[in-house]
Amino acid sequence: MQLSDGVSPLIPELRPSLVTTLLLTLDRLLLHRDRYTAVLLVWLVLEITGCLITTGVASQSTPFVPVMDPAYRELDALAAIGLVEVPSLLQRPYSRLAFGRLTTQARINLDSLSNTEGRFREALVSLEKEFAVEIALLCVDTGQLCGVAGPTSVLREVRVDFTMASSLGRDMRTAYAPEDFISGVVNPLLQRNSGRVLSDGLTGGLEATLDIQVISHVSAQLRPRAWVARPRRATELGDATLLDGYLRGVFGGFGLEVGRNHLLRGRSRAAGPLLSNNSRGLDMVRLSRESPWRLPWLFRFLGPVTGAAWVADLGSDRFIPHSKLIGFELGARPNRYIELGLSLLNQQGGEGAPEASWGDRLRDIFLIMPAGAEISDKILSTDIVLTFPNSGIELFVSALSTDPDYQLSYRLAESWWDEAIWSTGLKWSGLGPDGRIDTWIEGHHAGVRPHTHHQFKDGLTVDDRVFGDPLGPLASSWQSGIAWTGVEDILQVELFREVYSGDDWENAGDPFRWVRVKNNPDEIRFRIITNWTRNHEMSDLQTSVRLGYEHVTRFDFTDVNRSNYMAQVQFTWVPN
Numbered sequence: 001m002q003l004s005d006g007v008s009p010l011i012p013e014l015r016p017s018l019v020t021t022l023l024l025t026l027d028r029l030l031l032h033r034d035r036y037t038a039v040l041l042v043w044l045v046l047e048i049t050g051c052l053i054t055t056g057v058a059s060q061s062t063p064f065v066p067v068m069d070p071a072y073r074e075l076d077a078l079a080a081i082g083l084v085e086v087p088s089l090l091q092r093p094y095s096r097l098a099f100g101r102l103t104t105q106a107r108i109n110l111d112s113l114s115n116t117e118g119r120f121r122e123a124l125v126s127l128e129k130e131f132a133v134e135i136a137l138l139c140v141d142t143g144q145l146c147g148v149a150g151p152t153s154v155l156r157e158v159r160v161d162f163t164m165a166s167s168l169g170r171d172m173r174t175a176y177a178p179e180d181f182i183s184g185v186v187n188p189l190l191q192r193n194s195g196r197v198l199s200d201g202l203t204g205g206l207e208a209t210l211d212i213q214v215i216s217h218v219s220a221q222l223r224p225r226a227w228v229a230r231p232r233r234a235t236e237l238g239d240a241t242l243l244d245g246y247l248r249g250v251f252g253g254f255g256l257e258v259g260r261n262h263l264l265r266g267r268s269r270a271a272g273p274l275l276s277n278n279s280r281g282l283d284m285v286r287l288s289r290e291s292p293w294r295l296p297w298l299f300r301f302l303g304p305v306t307g308a309a310w311v312a313d314l315g316s317d318r319f320i321p322h323s324k325l326i327g328f329e330l331g332a333r334p335n336r337y338i339e340l341g342l343s344l345l346n347q348q349g350g351e352g353a354p355e356a357s358w359g360d361r362l363r364d365i366f367l368i369m370p371a372g373a374e375i376s377d378k379i380l381s382t383d384i385v386l387t388f389p390n391s392g393i394e395l396f397v398s399a400l401s402t403d404p405d406y407q408l409s410y411r412l413a414e415s416w417w418d419e420a421i422w423s424t425g426l427k428w429s430g431l432g433p434d435g436r437i438d439t440w441i442e443g444h445h446a447g448v449r450p451h452t453h454h455q456f457k458d459g460l461t462v463d464d465r466v467f468g469d470p471l472g473p474l475a476s477s478w479q480s481g482i483a484w485t486g487v488e489d490i491l492q493v494e495l496f497r498e499v500y501s502g503d504d505w506e507n508a509g510d511p512f513r514w515v516r517v518k519n520n521p522d523e524i525r526f527r528i529i530t531n532w533t534r535n536h537e538m539s540d541l542q543t544s545v546r547l548g549y550e551h552v553t554r555f556d557f558t559d560v561n562r563s564n565y566m567a568q569v570q571f572t573w574v575p576n
Contacts, residue, residue: 059216059217059250059251059252059253059290060097060137060145060148060149060216060217060250061095061213061216061217061218061219061248061249061250061255062095062097062134062149062211062213062219063095063096063211063212063219063220063221063248064094064095064096064221064248064261065093065094065095065096065099066093066194066209066223066244066262067092067093067194067262067263067264067271067277068194068262068277071099071126071127071130071131072092072094074123074124074126074127075099075102075123075127076429077123077429077430077435077485078102078106078120078123078124078127079387079389080387080389080392080394080429080430081120081389081390081392081429081430081435082109082336082389082390083105083109083110083120083124084102084103084105084109085105085333085336085389087291087304087306087333088292088306088331088333088339088341089267089339089385089387089394090265090266090267090272090331090339090341090383090385091264091265091306091308091329091341092263092264092271093261093262093263093264095255095290096131096134096211097134097137097290098290098291099127099130099131099134100131100133100134100135100137100138101138101143103124103127103128103131103135104135104138104140104143105143106124106127107124107128108140110124118434118435118436119430119434119435119436119485120430120435133149137149148216149213149216150213150215150216151213151214152212152213153210153211153212153213154210154212154213155208155209155210155575156209156210156211156574157208157209157572157573157574157575158206158207158208158573159205159206159208159570159572160204160205160570160571160572161204161205161568161569161570161571162202162203162204162205162568162570163190163198163199163202163203163204163205163566163567163568164201164202164566164567164568165190165199165200165201165203165564165565165566165567166200166201166232166564166565167187167189167200167550167564167565167566168187168200168555168562168564169185169186169187169190169200170185170186170187170555170556171184171185171186172184172185172186172459172466172472172473173474173500173557174451174452174459174473174474182451182452182457182458182459182461182472182473183317183318183319183458183459183461183464184451184458184459184461184465184466185464185465186472186500188470188498188525188527188550189529189548189550189564189565189566190566191278191465191470192270192276192277192278192470193277193278194243194262194277194279194280194281195243195278195279195280195281195463195465196225196227196243197227197239197241198229198566199229199230199231199232199234199237200231200232200233201229201230201231201232201233202229202230203227203228203229203230204227204228204229205225205226206225206226206227207223207224207225207226207243208222208223208224209221209222209223210222210223214247217249217250217251218247218248218249219247219248219249220245220246220247220248221244221245221246221248221261222242222244222245223242223243223244223245224240224241224242224243224245225240225241225242225243226238226239226240227239227240241280242260243260243280243281244259244260244261244262244281245259245260246258246259246260246261247259250290253289253290253291254287254288254289254290255286255287255288255289255290256285256286256287257284257285257287257288258284258286259283259284260280260281260282260283260284261281261282261286262277262280262281262282263275263281263282263286263310264276264277265329265341265343265381265383266383266396266398266423267383267394267396267398267425267427268396268398268423268425268442268444268469269442269481269494270469270470272381272383272398272400272423272468272469273381273398273399273400273421273422273423273446273450273468273469274343274345274379274381274398274400274468275467275468276466276467276468276469276470278466278467278468278469278470279461279462279463279465279466279467280462280463280465282310282312282314282325283312283313283315284310284311284312284313284325285310285311286308286309286310287308287310288307288308288309289306289307289308292304292305292306292333293305301334302332302333302334302340303332303334303335304332304333305330305331305332306329306330306331306332307328307329307330307331308327308328308329309327309328309329310326310327311324311325311326311327312324312325312326312327313325314347314350314458314462315462315463317463317464318350318458318461319456319457319458320350320351320352320353320455320456320457320458321350321351322349322350322351323347323348323349323350323353323456324347324348324350325345325346325347326345326346326347326348326365327343327344327345327346328343328344329341329342329343330342330343331383336387336389337386337387337388337389338384338385338386338387339383339384339385339387340382340384341381341382341383341384341385342381342382342383343380343381343382343383344365344366344367344378344379344380344381345378345379345380345381346364346365346376346377346378346379347376347377347378347379347453347456348361348364348365348375348376348377349361353375353455353456354374354375354455356375360375361375361376364376374455377402377453377455378402379401379402380400380401380402381398381399381400381401382398382399383396383397383398383399384396384397384398392428392429392430392431392435393426393428393429394426394427394428394429395424395425395426396423396424396425397422397423398422398423398424399416399420399421399422400420400421400422400450400468400469401416401419401420401421401450402419402420402449402450402452402453417445417447418447418448418449418514419447419448419450419514420447420450421444421445421447421450421468421469421471422443422444422445422446423442423443423444423445423469424442424443425440425441425442425443426440426441426442427439427440428440432484436484436485436486437482437484438482438483438485439480439481439482439483440480440481440482441479441480442477442478442479442480443477443478444469444471444475444476444477444478444479445475445476446469446471446472446473446474446475446476447473447474448473448505448514449473449514450473451466451472451473452473459472459473471498471500474500474501474503475498475499475500475501476498476499477497477498477499478496478497479494479496479497480494480495481493481494481495488534488535488536488537489532489533489534489535490531490532490533491530491531491532492530492531492532493528493529493530493531494528494529494530494531495527495528496525496526496527496528496529497524497526497527498524498525498527499522499523499524499525500522500523500524500525500557501522502520502521502522502523502554502557503516503518503519503520504516504517504518504520505517520557521554521557522554522557523552523553523554523555523556523557524552524553524554525550525551525552525553526550526551527548527549527550527551528549528550529546529547529548530546530547530548531544531546531547532544532545533545540573540574540575540576541571541572541573542571542572542573542574543569543570543571544568544569544570544571544572545567545568545569545570546566546567546568546569546570547565547566547567547568548564548565548566548567549563549564549565549566550563550564550565551563551564552564
């Protein structure tokens with residue numbers, strides 16, 4: 001039997017009797033102001049704990065598939081025509097075992113679609129080849145584990161790339177004043193690449209992806225990268241870094257991850273306002289469900305539910321070194337047409353941050369503010385995705401707001417536009433002969449206050465990169481694109497128009513109210529990016545060529561106009 005979550009035929013459901021008793025007791029003990037938030041928190045903890053105790057499912061850990069891996073594009077193609085229903089379109093990465101389960105589901109469903117075009121059959125064959133080992137661990141008829149993987153180490157890929165660019169970056173302004181900045185850089189041609197460093201000049205890089213199966217319950221992944229650069233305006237540079245590197249254990253249906261990894265949240269091309277592919281991965285401890293579960297009572301209508309919780313260290317190079325980012329993610333699929341997402345981030349702590357007790361910090365995480373104190377920067381994100389299986393049409397809307405506990409009490413409309421980040425878009429897949437054409441259009445808007453905070457002044461950044469929407473604050477954009485996928489070749493063209501506001505703003509006394517004090521000229525960027533990829537089936541080699549051109553009007557809010565360009569060639573070896 002195969003259920004709609006596409007991950008496991010068993011979606012646990014919890015018994016509410018003990019939960020109900022405990023909640024009634026706590027409700028009598030807690031103050032009115034904190035009651036409902038605390039009750040919800042305790043309920044969720046007990047539900048998850050009960051799920052851990054009662055599932056009894058077999059456990060197998062496999063490494064995650066890196067968030068920008070081509071396998072996600074193939075899986076999205078299968079989901080667009082209804083061959084597979086993924087557990088979440090909003091939360092990534094997926095484990096290799098999850099890919100194996102989803103690929104098995106697609107093969108079972110293929111026979112029910114008589115008119116499946118060549119593009120989608122090719123995508124399925126590609127996934128079956130990539131995840132053959134994981135598929136072999138599964139029972140074909142149920143999707144449950146029929147075996148476990150022993151200790152192995154596998155070199156997944158080796159990548160060499162060379163980039164030539166003439167593209168200056170600039171500091172990212174905030175709303176406070178023209179001289180105030182966050183620790184972010186605006187240079188779109190050389191960013192949006194998972195934190196890889198590319199110079200205004202020549203850059204060469206070498207990286208590899210290594211998956212390690214320690215034991216059946218424990219796996220690991222290493223993605224080292226070494227690079228050298230000859231910038232136009234500096235001496236030669238070079239460094240080695242770890243793009244991703246983590247240890248992952250799976251026990252009782254839950255996965256515990258320790259190390260550096262990329263997280264995506266949202267459905268835009270760069271992911272959503274909260275977490276994107278712009279920066280390096282986060283150094284974190286993360287707990288997540290290996291497969292969805294169902295909630296009882298009235299919450300059954302939510303359908304399969306996914307979730308994760310994590311704590312990340314944002315590093316030493318910031319205004320408050322080693323501040324912590326605490327994140328909670330929930331997603332629900334009431335039916336095959338809609339997915340809902342809710343995320344909460346809380347940045348607090350670090351060297352020089354406001355002091356607070358452990359009790360105050362815990363309450364603050366869940367929007368129960370300590371009396372007379374502000375100890376964190378809070379970010380709330382919501383997502384909605386509408387899909388129309390068999391048509392290939394997908395619509396999404398994502399929104400992010402800071403300090404939402406205060407904003408929800410008044411000026412609701414204003415706070416969710418002027419002081420929020422929005423992204424919305426439409427994607428249409430499977431067009432043309434054999435379903436080989438995909439097209440999309442997106443709009444993004446970032447208001448005044450995102451990234452600004454009187455204590456945590458670096459914004460939503462890590463290592464000078466925004467880890468959410470790459471636009472940063474005070475900006476808007478439209479972008480569109482088209483892609484053609486052949487048997488061996490992929491051609492893609494993207495167009496961008498971005499407007500960065502040069503206006504000056506001032507705080508009006510109210511901590512959450514800003515007024516425009518000066519209307520200055522905007523910086524406007526028009527950009528075109530083309531990408532060609534050839535898969536050499538006989539040699540396990542992939543070649544990619546990426547070209548980009550950008551015209552910037554009033555660069556850095558001056559009278560200077562400039563043109564930027566970028567050319568990159570990349571060779572990737574994927575051994576069998």
